[in-house]
Amino acid sequence: AQSVTQLGSHVSVSEGALVLLRCNYSSSVPPYLFWYVQYPNQGLQLLLKYTTGATLVKGINGFEAEFKKSETSFHLTKPSAHMSDAAEYFCAVSAIAGGTSYGKLTFGQGTILTVHP
Protein backbone atom coordinates (compact mmCIF):
# COMPACT_ATOMS: atom_id res chain seq x y z
CA ALA A 1 0.00 0.00 0.00
CA GLN A 2 1.04 3.58 -0.62
CA SER A 3 0.53 6.72 1.39
CA VAL A 4 1.60 10.35 1.14
CA THR A 5 2.09 12.94 3.84
CA GLN A 6 2.38 16.60 3.01
CA LEU A 7 3.90 18.59 5.84
CA GLY A 8 2.13 21.91 6.28
CA SER A 9 -1.39 22.47 5.03
CA HIS A 10 -0.60 26.15 4.41
CA VAL A 11 2.65 27.77 3.28
CA SER A 12 3.03 31.51 2.86
CA VAL A 13 5.94 33.19 1.07
CA SER A 14 6.79 36.61 -0.31
CA GLU A 15 7.04 37.17 -4.02
CA GLY A 16 10.59 36.36 -5.09
CA ALA A 17 11.26 34.08 -2.12
CA LEU A 18 12.07 30.38 -2.21
CA VAL A 19 9.13 28.00 -2.31
CA LEU A 20 9.51 24.69 -0.48
CA LEU A 21 6.60 22.27 -0.21
CA ARG A 22 7.29 19.06 1.65
CA CYS A 23 6.15 15.58 0.74
CA ASN A 24 6.99 12.23 2.31
CA TYR A 25 5.74 8.96 0.98
CA SER A 26 5.40 5.37 2.02
CA SER A 27 5.50 2.60 -0.53
CA SER A 28 6.19 -1.12 -0.43
CA VAL A 29 7.50 -1.00 -4.00
CA PRO A 30 9.61 1.55 -5.89
CA PRO A 31 7.33 4.55 -6.21
CA TYR A 32 6.38 6.75 -9.05
CA LEU A 33 5.88 10.24 -7.64
CA PHE A 34 4.01 13.25 -8.90
CA TRP A 35 3.24 16.84 -8.02
CA TYR A 36 -0.03 18.34 -9.20
CA VAL A 37 -1.32 21.91 -8.90
CA GLN A 38 -4.96 22.87 -8.53
CA TYR A 39 -6.32 26.36 -9.03
CA PRO A 40 -9.69 27.25 -7.48
CA ASN A 41 -12.62 25.34 -8.95
CA GLN A 42 -10.42 23.57 -11.44
CA GLY A 43 -9.02 20.10 -12.01
CA LEU A 44 -5.46 19.00 -11.41
CA GLN A 45 -2.53 19.92 -13.62
CA LEU A 46 0.66 17.88 -13.60
CA LEU A 47 3.73 19.90 -12.55
CA LEU A 48 6.33 17.16 -12.67
CA LYS A 49 6.89 13.46 -12.16
CA TYR A 50 9.57 11.02 -11.06
CA THR A 51 9.56 7.53 -12.50
CA THR A 52 13.11 6.25 -12.86
CA GLY A 53 16.51 7.70 -13.59
CA ALA A 54 17.64 11.16 -12.54
CA THR A 55 16.43 11.97 -9.04
CA LEU A 56 16.23 15.73 -9.64
CA VAL A 57 13.19 16.35 -11.77
CA LYS A 58 12.34 19.62 -13.47
CA GLY A 59 8.78 20.57 -14.24
CA ILE A 60 6.72 23.37 -15.63
CA ASN A 61 6.69 26.97 -14.35
CA GLY A 62 10.19 26.71 -12.86
CA PHE A 63 9.35 24.01 -10.29
CA GLU A 64 11.59 21.09 -9.51
CA ALA A 65 11.62 18.21 -7.04
CA GLU A 66 14.22 15.78 -5.79
CA PHE A 67 13.53 12.13 -5.05
CA LYS A 68 15.42 11.04 -1.94
CA LYS A 69 14.92 7.35 -1.33
CA SER A 70 16.78 7.32 1.98
CA GLU A 71 14.49 10.03 3.33
CA THR A 72 11.37 8.80 1.48
CA SER A 73 10.85 12.38 0.39
CA PHE A 74 9.91 14.23 -2.78
CA HIS A 75 9.94 17.90 -1.84
CA LEU A 76 8.87 20.54 -4.37
CA THR A 77 10.89 23.73 -4.77
CA LYS A 78 10.97 26.90 -6.83
CA PRO A 79 13.77 29.44 -6.41
CA SER A 80 11.61 32.54 -6.78
CA ALA A 81 7.87 32.65 -6.10
CA HIS A 82 5.51 34.50 -8.39
CA MET A 83 2.02 35.71 -7.57
CA SER A 84 0.62 33.30 -10.14
CA ASP A 85 2.01 30.35 -8.13
CA ALA A 86 -0.70 30.82 -5.51
CA ALA A 87 -2.70 27.60 -5.62
CA GLU A 88 -3.07 24.24 -3.89
CA TYR A 89 -0.40 21.65 -4.49
CA PHE A 90 -0.79 17.90 -4.19
CA CYS A 91 1.87 15.24 -3.96
CA ALA A 92 0.85 11.81 -5.21
CA VAL A 93 2.27 8.32 -5.53
CA SER A 94 1.36 5.82 -8.20
CA ALA A 95 0.60 2.19 -7.54
CA ILE A 96 2.25 -0.42 -9.68
CA ALA A 97 0.69 -3.88 -9.44
CA GLY A 98 2.39 -6.93 -10.81
CA GLY A 99 4.41 -5.07 -13.40
CA THR A 100 1.39 -3.24 -14.76
CA SER A 101 0.49 0.36 -14.16
CA TYR A 102 -3.08 1.52 -14.50
CA GLY A 103 -2.26 5.00 -13.28
CA LYS A 104 -4.04 4.90 -9.92
CA LEU A 105 -2.86 7.73 -7.66
CA THR A 106 -2.77 8.11 -3.90
CA PHE A 107 -2.74 11.77 -2.91
CA GLY A 108 -1.60 13.76 0.05
CA GLN A 109 -3.92 16.22 1.79
CA GLY A 110 -2.59 19.17 -0.15
CA THR A 111 -0.68 22.35 0.66
CA ILE A 112 -2.15 25.76 -0.03
CA LEU A 113 0.53 28.17 -1.19
CA THR A 114 -0.05 31.87 -0.61
CA VAL A 115 2.25 34.41 -2.23
CA HIS A 116 2.43 37.91 -0.73
CA PRO A 117 3.50 40.92 -2.80
Add this chain to the structure above:
Amino acid sequence: DAGVTQSPTHLIKTRGQQVTLRCSPKSGHDTVSWYQQALGQGPQFIFQYYEEEERQRGNFPDRFSGHQFPNYSSELNVNALLLGDSALYLCASSLVRTGININTEAFFGQGTRLTVV
Protein backbone atom coordinates in the same frame (compact mmCIF):
# COMPACT_ATOMS: atom_id res chain seq x y z
CA ASP B 1 -6.36 17.51 -28.94
CA ALA B 2 -9.14 17.63 -26.41
CA GLY B 3 -8.08 16.65 -22.96
CA VAL B 4 -10.29 14.94 -20.42
CA THR B 5 -13.82 16.30 -20.52
CA GLN B 6 -16.43 15.93 -17.81
CA SER B 7 -20.12 16.74 -17.72
CA PRO B 8 -21.95 18.39 -16.17
CA THR B 9 -19.73 20.97 -14.47
CA HIS B 10 -22.15 21.59 -11.62
CA LEU B 11 -25.05 19.61 -10.23
CA ILE B 12 -27.45 19.99 -7.32
CA LYS B 13 -29.33 16.95 -6.09
CA THR B 14 -31.57 16.10 -3.15
CA ARG B 15 -30.77 13.47 -0.54
CA GLY B 16 -31.86 10.02 -1.67
CA GLN B 17 -31.68 10.81 -5.36
CA GLN B 18 -29.42 9.19 -7.89
CA VAL B 19 -26.82 10.96 -10.06
CA THR B 20 -24.77 10.09 -13.15
CA LEU B 21 -21.55 11.87 -14.04
CA ARG B 22 -19.81 11.48 -17.38
CA CYS B 23 -16.22 11.50 -18.55
CA SER B 24 -14.48 11.33 -21.91
CA PRO B 25 -10.79 10.44 -21.68
CA LYS B 26 -7.90 12.12 -23.41
CA SER B 27 -7.40 10.89 -26.94
CA GLY B 28 -5.31 7.71 -26.97
CA HIS B 29 -6.01 6.81 -23.36
CA ASP B 30 -7.76 3.59 -22.43
CA THR B 31 -8.19 3.81 -18.66
CA VAL B 32 -10.49 6.00 -16.63
CA SER B 33 -10.24 6.59 -12.90
CA TRP B 34 -12.68 8.47 -10.70
CA TYR B 35 -11.77 10.47 -7.61
CA GLN B 36 -13.81 12.23 -4.97
CA GLN B 37 -12.38 15.46 -3.57
CA ALA B 38 -14.19 16.76 -0.52
CA LEU B 39 -13.68 20.38 0.44
CA GLY B 40 -10.21 20.93 1.86
CA GLN B 41 -9.08 17.36 1.15
CA GLY B 42 -6.94 15.59 -1.38
CA PRO B 43 -8.63 13.48 -4.06
CA GLN B 44 -9.67 10.02 -2.91
CA PHE B 45 -9.65 7.13 -5.38
CA ILE B 46 -13.09 5.67 -6.05
CA PHE B 47 -12.45 3.13 -8.80
CA GLN B 48 -10.85 2.56 -12.14
CA TYR B 49 -12.03 1.10 -15.43
CA TYR B 50 -10.01 -0.60 -18.12
CA GLU B 51 -11.34 -2.74 -20.96
CA GLU B 52 -14.85 -2.02 -19.71
CA GLU B 53 -14.19 -3.69 -16.37
CA GLU B 54 -13.64 -2.33 -12.89
CA ARG B 55 -9.98 -3.07 -12.17
CA GLN B 56 -9.37 -1.46 -8.81
CA ARG B 57 -11.66 0.02 -6.21
CA GLY B 58 -11.07 2.33 -3.29
CA ASN B 59 -12.87 2.37 0.03
CA PHE B 60 -16.26 3.49 -1.23
CA PRO B 61 -19.65 1.81 -0.67
CA ASP B 62 -21.59 -0.05 -3.33
CA ARG B 63 -23.75 3.03 -3.82
CA PHE B 64 -20.91 4.15 -6.07
CA SER B 65 -20.85 2.28 -9.35
CA GLY B 66 -19.50 2.89 -12.78
CA HIS B 67 -19.30 1.85 -16.35
CA GLN B 68 -16.89 2.12 -19.24
CA PHE B 69 -18.04 2.10 -22.82
CA PRO B 70 -16.26 0.66 -25.89
CA ASN B 71 -15.08 4.17 -26.83
CA TYR B 72 -13.36 4.34 -23.39
CA SER B 73 -15.71 6.98 -22.01
CA SER B 74 -17.05 6.36 -18.54
CA GLU B 75 -19.90 7.09 -16.18
CA LEU B 76 -19.96 7.33 -12.41
CA ASN B 77 -23.29 6.58 -10.75
CA VAL B 78 -24.12 7.34 -7.14
CA ASN B 79 -27.36 6.03 -5.64
CA ALA B 80 -29.19 7.10 -2.50
CA LEU B 81 -27.25 10.35 -2.22
CA LEU B 82 -26.12 11.53 1.20
CA LEU B 83 -25.16 15.03 2.25
CA GLY B 84 -21.62 13.71 2.66
CA ASP B 85 -21.44 12.90 -1.03
CA SER B 86 -21.15 16.60 -1.78
CA ALA B 87 -17.75 17.02 -3.38
CA LEU B 88 -15.79 17.69 -6.55
CA TYR B 89 -15.71 14.51 -8.62
CA LEU B 90 -12.64 14.24 -10.80
CA CYS B 91 -12.12 11.96 -13.73
CA ALA B 92 -8.60 11.05 -14.80
CA SER B 93 -7.49 9.16 -17.85
CA SER B 94 -4.29 7.24 -18.40
CA LEU B 95 -2.77 4.54 -20.53
CA VAL B 96 -2.12 1.02 -19.28
CA ARG B 97 1.51 0.10 -19.55
CA THR B 98 3.20 -3.18 -18.79
CA GLY B 99 6.71 -4.50 -18.52
CA ILE B 100 9.83 -2.47 -17.93
CA ASN B 101 10.10 1.27 -17.99
CA ILE B 102 6.55 1.78 -16.93
CA ASN B 103 5.84 5.43 -17.33
CA THR B 104 2.32 6.57 -16.90
CA GLU B 105 0.65 9.71 -15.77
CA ALA B 106 -2.94 10.64 -15.24
CA PHE B 107 -4.58 13.61 -16.93
CA PHE B 108 -7.48 15.17 -15.07
CA GLY B 109 -10.68 16.80 -16.17
CA GLN B 110 -12.06 19.98 -14.65
CA GLY B 111 -14.37 18.03 -12.41
CA THR B 112 -18.06 17.96 -11.60
CA ARG B 113 -19.13 19.85 -8.49
CA LEU B 114 -21.92 17.86 -6.85
CA THR B 115 -23.97 19.48 -4.12
CA VAL B 116 -26.45 17.34 -2.18
CA VAL B 117 -29.13 19.25 -0.28
